[in-house]
Amino acid sequence: MDLMGMVNQAIASQDTEADGGLIGSILGNLNNAPVENNKIGGIASNLQGVLQAKGQGNAGGLMNVLQTVAATGAVEQLLANEQISAIAQRVGADPAMVKSVTPLIAQFLVKGSNARGGGLLQKVLSGEVDLGQMAGLIGMANKFL
Numbered sequence: 001m002d003l004m005g006m007v008n009q010a011i012a013s014q015d016t017e018a019d020g021g022l023i024g025s026i027l028g029n030l031n032n033a034p035v036e037n038n039k040i041g042g043i044a045s046n047l048q049g050v051l052q053a054k055g056q057g058n059a060g061g062l063m064n065v066l067q068t069v070a071a072t073g074a075v076e077q078l079l080a081n082e083q084i085s086a087i088a089q090r091v092g093a094d095p096a097m098v099k100s101v102t103p104l105i106a107q108f109l110v111k112g113s114n115a116r117g118g119g120l121l122q123k124v125l126s127g128e129v130d131l132g133q134m135a136g137l138i139g140m141a142n143k144f145l
Helices: 003-012 020-031 037-054 059-072 081-091 095-111 120-126 131-144
Strands: none
Touching: 003 120, 020 095, 037 059, 037 081, 037 095, 037 120, 037 131, 059 095, 059 120, 081 095, 095 120
């Protein structure tokens, strides 16, 4: 199964909050974020490393954090200031851009997952879905829309 197939499968799972229209609006917001698509991919990749470190054996707790970040934009719940700066420096983006993109990525993960941390989040934590590639695909798809 290809990457988009896995994401669609996670989204279609009965106990997730996602539907096609909702995910479409999140992806639209991601595409309208004030940062180039290739940098969104870099931010997403770096964020995946942070999620994997935080999610070891506690996907449910991580899901609560992601829900807070997605709902309020309180990125500090997930990333310390030095992590935001480090990601920005590695990707060549402004820290404000890292802060604006992170809640959208959190929203994407929350909506494609369930309260137990299953679905899309689990695939990201296991490395089965690469968030950076996912963001790259979103950028490519945007060119054809």
